[in-house]
Amino acid sequence: xxxxxxxxxxxxxxxxxxxxxxxxxxxxxxxxxxxxxxxxxxxxxxxxxxxxxxxxxxxxxxxxxxxxxxxxxxxxxxxxxxxxxxxxxxxxxxxxxxxxxxxxxxxxxxxxxxxxxxxxxxxxx
Amino acid sequence: xxxxxxxxxxxxxxxxxxxxxxxxxxxxxxxxxxxxxxxxxxxxxxxxxxxxxxxxxxxxxxxxxxxxxxxxxxxxxxxxxxxxxxxxxxxxxxxxxxxxxxxxxxxxxxxxxxxxxxxxxxxxxxxxxxxxxxxxxxxxxxxxxxxxxxxxxxxxxxxxxxxxxxxxxxxxxxxxxxxxxxxxxxxxxxxxxxxxxxxxxxxxxxxxxxxxxxxxxxxxxxxxxxxxxxxxxxxxxxxxxxxxxxxxxxxxxxxxxxxxxxxxxxxxxxxxxxxxxxxxxxxxxxxxxxxxxxxxxxxxxxxxxxxxxxxxxxxxxxxxxxxxxxxxxxxxxxxxxxxxxxxxxxxxxxxxxxxxxxxxxxxxxxxxxxxxxxxxxxxxxxxxxxxxxxxxxxxxxxxxxxxxxxxxxxxxxxxxxxxxxxxxxx
Numbered sequence: 001x002x003x004x005x006x007x008x009x010x011x012x013x014x015x016x017x018x019x020x021x022x023x024x025x026x027x028x029x030x031x032x033x034x035x036x037x038x039x040x041x042x043x044x045x046x047x048x049x050x051x052x053x054x055x056x057x058x059x060x061x062x063x064x065x066x067x068x069x070x071x072x073x074x075x076x077x078x079x080x081x082x083x084x085x086x087x088x089x090x091x092x093x094x095x096x097x098x099x100x101x102x103x104x105x106x107x108x109x110x111x112x113x114x115x116x117x118x119x120x121x122x123x124x125x
Numbered sequence: 126x127x128x129x130x131x132x133x134x135x136x137x138x139x140x141x142x143x144x145x146x147x148x149x150x151x152x153x154x155x156x157x158x159x160x161x162x163x164x165x166x167x168x169x170x171x172x173x174x175x176x177x178x179x180x181x182x183x184x185x186x187x188x189x190x191x192x193x194x195x196x197x198x199x200x201x202x203x204x205x206x207x208x209x210x211x212x213x214x215x216x217x218x219x220x221x222x223x224x225x226x227x228x229x230x231x232x233x234x235x236x237x238x239x240x241x242x243x244x245x246x247x248x249x250x251x252x253x254x255x256x257x258x259x260x261x262x263x264x265x266x267x268x269x270x271x272x273x274x275x276x277x278x279x280x281x282x283x284x285x286x287x288x289x290x291x292x293x294x295x296x297x298x299x300x301x302x303x304x305x306x307x308x309x310x311x312x313x314x315x316x317x318x319x320x321x322x323x324x325x326x327x328x329x330x331x332x333x334x335x336x337x338x339x340x341x342x343x344x345x346x347x348x349x350x351x352x353x354x355x356x357x358x359x360x361x362x363x364x365x366x367x368x369x370x371x372x373x374x375x376x377x378x379x380x381x382x383x384x385x386x387x388x389x390x391x392x393x394x395x396x397x398x399x400x401x402x403x404x405x406x407x408x409x410x411x412x413x414x415x416x417x418x419x420x421x422x423x424x425x426x427x428x429x430x431x432x433x434x435x436x437x438x439x440x441x442x443x444x445x446x447x448x449x450x451x452x453x454x455x456x457x458x459x460x461x462x463x464x465x466x467x468x469x470x471x472x473x474x475x476x477x478x479x480x481x482x483x484x485x486x487x488x489x490x491x492x493x494x495x496x497x498x499x500x501x502x503x504x505x506x507x508x509x510x511x512x513x514x515x516x517x518x519x520x521x522x523x524x525x526x527x528x529x530x531x532x533x534x535x536x537x538x539x540x541x542x543x544x545x546x547x548x549x550x551x
Binding site: 100117119 | 247249295296297298299301303
């Protein structure tokens with residue numbers, strides 16, 4: 001699984017800067033095209049399992065249940081999170097090196113972003 | 126063909142030392158599982174200990190061990206169905222991977238250790254696990270031996286190794302040699318691990334002993350293997366040359382009480398001539414046929430030291446020039462520090478000190494005791510004793526081993542009751 005992290009702009013979590021910024025500069029259009037290209041490459045390679053791009057961070061809500069069973073609901077992600085999950089791909093590849101190659105090609109790995117590669121846990125059959 | 130029982134014991138031991146890494150690499154390649162490979166490898170060794178004394182050492186001991194270990198692995202496979210399913214998948218991948226390099230004409234076993242080198246040094250593994258894994262899997266050291274080498278409790282080392290192996294399996298770090306396009310990116314990591322094992326042996330970062338020659342020798346042994354596997358990679362040759370040329374001075378680096386003896390004070394008669402010759406022969410190989418690499422250039426510098434009769438007749442201009450080549454390859458403050466020390470030898474302490482003071486703001490040097498020790502030494506040579514003493518005190522706070530601290534304390538003492546010129550050595 002490739003977790004696409006965008007660097008958080010500030011502690012308030014206004015971290016969804018970047019690709020679809022409102023400036024409409026040619027830079028962001030170029031970024032968008034890169035995402036389209038990457039998405040196509042992943043699907044064409046036959047390794048795509050699933051994937052989503054997550055909506056803007058202001059729509060995020062965090063739920064946590066304390067030891068007393070009390071539910072606490074907080075607006076946004078935890079403030080201490082430095083990087084903000086922007087989306088993910090689940091891909092089916094034979095080993096870590098191949099996954100790292102795909103992660104490196106992901107536009108989200110560039111600039112202040114990063115891509116975390118994590119195997120999906122296999123609980124056996 | 127029968128051997129004496131005592132001879133057999135030694136034969137088994139030497140076969141184990143020499144074949145362990147190769148045996149393990151072959152098994153990993155076939156079964157894709159480091160734990161399984163280790164278990165059946167040691168079972169095969171145990172079987173050898175039982176059978177060889179009675180039946181004699183087989184003509185091809187390595188092949189015997191591999192066949193025995195494979196058979197044991199297959200037995201386990203049959204016993205454990207879920208294991209079998211997973212291994213079947215891994216086997217498909219192993220077959221799909223690049224074919225193994227052709228075996229030497231005189232060897233019956235293909236040498237798959239290169240894959241293991243790249244796996245142990247994979248960038249996805251934590252730094253502190255890479256050297257440990259290499260010593261464990263390729264050099265055949267036991268976990269307690271590896272723990273001793275890194276001066277950590279065996280339980281800590283065992284946990285570190287278990288975690289690393291778990292990551293190799295769970296994250297599917299592949300057992301493979303990177304393709305020629307990736308090699309320039311991945312090989313430096315392998316060399317870095319070998320070199321860090323060596324430097325831990327050359328100058329321990331902590332603990333009572335200054336040197337751990339056993340560890341340095343393991344690193345050299347592994348570098349020899351790597352060079353045999355990658356003969357065309359000049360930096361592998363450069364690293365081996367560097368390690369030989371530095372290790373050749375090991376006997377002279379410490380005094381009778383284990384104290385540090387600097388290059389200038391070493392008894393050059395105690396340097397290992399044979400090792401120097403071997404290293405010297407490798408330097409031109411490492412430096413010809415393309416742009417120089419960092420290890421090759423460092424080996425050339427070590428060669429100039431080893432060839433010199435004493436400090437004065439050392440070819441300092443050429444050493445300074447080589448440090449400049451290194452700085453161009455890697456503009457690191459540590460290299461700049463060494464260049465400054467060489468300039469001090471070529472042009473005098475004033476010139477060296479000026480260069481060191483330019484480096485004073487470097488973050489990496491502020492907490493690096495050799496920087497402060499080098500500065501103290503030059504200040505002392507210039508007769509600026511108070512400043513020298515302050516710099517020695519700073520170096521003392523930062524030094525990691527007792528022999529280094531003792532050496533610095535002696536030097537500090539000399540600034541307080543100055544010895545007559547040139548009689549600091551004894």
